Amino acid sequence: MNKFYTAQEVADKLKIKKTTVYELIKRGELSSSKIGKQLRVSEDQLSLYLNGAAKNSVSAQHHDYQPESSLLKRDYLLHSSGLIISGQASPALDLLLNQLPSTPGNLPVLQSHMNTYNGLYSLYFEKVHIACAAAAPEDVRSLVPGLSLTALLFCQYPMGFYVKKGNPRNIHDFPDLTRADIIFANREKGSSRRVLLDRTLKSSGISPESISGYRNELVSDYSTAAAVAGGQADVALGESYAVRSFPELTFLPLTQETLYLIMHSENLDTPGFQAVTETISSENFRRTLALQTGYDTTHTGEIFSI
Structure with a gap:
C-alpha cells in the first residue's frame, strides 16, 4: 500500500527543514498530493525524488552533463498512479481537487505547485499531465510547440491593483507605478501577473527600472496583498479574490484574466481526464x-483545440 507522509515526516526522513520540503514542492522537484486541504507526499513520490537526486549526484561527479531537455524529461508520468496537475494556489483548483473524488472514473491527483510559464514548460517536457494556466492560446502555442493540445476553460476573473482602503496614494493605472512615492510588490517571473505587467510596460514604453520594488518578487497574490496591507508596498497586481482576506485593502479592476486547463488532446477521452472535464462542466461545480x-463561470467547461 502506498503510504502518505506529512511535510514534517518527509523533513525528518531527509534530515532537512520542513520549510525546505515546501520549497522543493513549490519548485516542482518533489511532487505532492492534496488530501482534503493538506499536502501529503506519497512513498512513490518520495522515491522518485530520491532516485532523481541520486542520479543527478552521480552525473555531477562524473561531469557527464546531459542536455537540458534530457534532464527535464524524466519518467515522472510513467511512475504516476494518477494525474499530475500543475498550478499555483487557486480557489478554482482547490474546488476541483475537492470535488474530483466524487466523480466516476476519477484518478488520484498530484498537484505540482508551478506558475503558468513553468506549468506549460513542464507539459511540453511531459512532467505533468495537465497545466493550469492563465495564458492566451497564442502564448500556449509558443511555449508548447508542435503538439496537439486541448484547452478546458476553467473560469474568468478580474485582474487589478491592490491598494489601501480609500486609495490614499491615488493609484489608477500602470504609469502611476513609476511615481517616486510609490513602492510596488511584484510577482515572480513566469506568473500570469508578471507576464501581464511586463507586457503592459513594454507596450506603454515604461522601463521596469523606473518602478520602485520591481525587483522584489513574491510568489502569490496573498503575499503581495499582505505586503500592501502591512505597509511594505503601496500597490500590487493580482486577482480580486485575494482581497477578501484583507479588509484594509481595496481592489481596482484593470482587465479580465481567463484560466485554462491545458492537456494533450490524445488524453481527453481517457478515464482520469474525462473525470476532470465532467467535474468542471457540471452545474454544481460552476454554481459553487x-x-x-x-468568478465568471459563464463559459466554464467549454473545450477547444489549440
Whole structure:
C-alpha cells in the first residue's frame, strides 16, 4: 500500500527543514498530493525524488552533463498512479481537487505547485499531465510547440491593483507605478501577473527600472496583498479574490484574466481526464465556484483545440 507522509515526516526522513520540503514542492522537484486541504507526499513520490537526486549526484561527479531537455524529461508520468496537475494556489483548483473524488472514473491527483510559464514548460517536457494556466492560446502555442493540445476553460476573473482602503496614494493605472512615492510588490517571473505587467510596460514604453520594488518578487497574490496591507508596498497586481482576506485593502479592476486547463488532446477521452472535464462542466461545480469566489463561470467547461 502506498503510504502518505506529512511535510514534517518527509523533513525528518531527509534530515532537512520542513520549510525546505515546501520549497522543493513549490519548485516542482518533489511532487505532492492534496488530501482534503493538506499536502501529503506519497512513498512513490518520495522515491522518485530520491532516485532523481541520486542520479543527478552521480552525473555531477562524473561531469557527464546531459542536455537540458534530457534532464527535464524524466519518467515522472510513467511512475504516476494518477494525474499530475500543475498550478499555483487557486480557489478554482482547490474546488476541483475537492470535488474530483466524487466523480466516476476519477484518478488520484498530484498537484505540482508551478506558475503558468513553468506549468506549460513542464507539459511540453511531459512532467505533468495537465497545466493550469492563465495564458492566451497564442502564448500556449509558443511555449508548447508542435503538439496537439486541448484547452478546458476553467473560469474568468478580474485582474487589478491592490491598494489601501480609500486609495490614499491615488493609484489608477500602470504609469502611476513609476511615481517616486510609490513602492510596488511584484510577482515572480513566469506568473500570469508578471507576464501581464511586463507586457503592459513594454507596450506603454515604461522601463521596469523606473518602478520602485520591481525587483522584489513574491510568489502569490496573498503575499503581495499582505505586503500592501502591512505597509511594505503601496500597490500590487493580482486577482480580486485575494482581497477578501484583507479588509484594509481595496481592489481596482484593470482587465479580465481567463484560466485554462491545458492537456494533450490524445488524453481527453481517457478515464482520469474525462473525470476532470465532467467535474468542471457540471452545474454544481460552476454554481459553487461562482458563489464562493464571484468568478465568471459563464463559459466554464467549454473545450477547444489549440
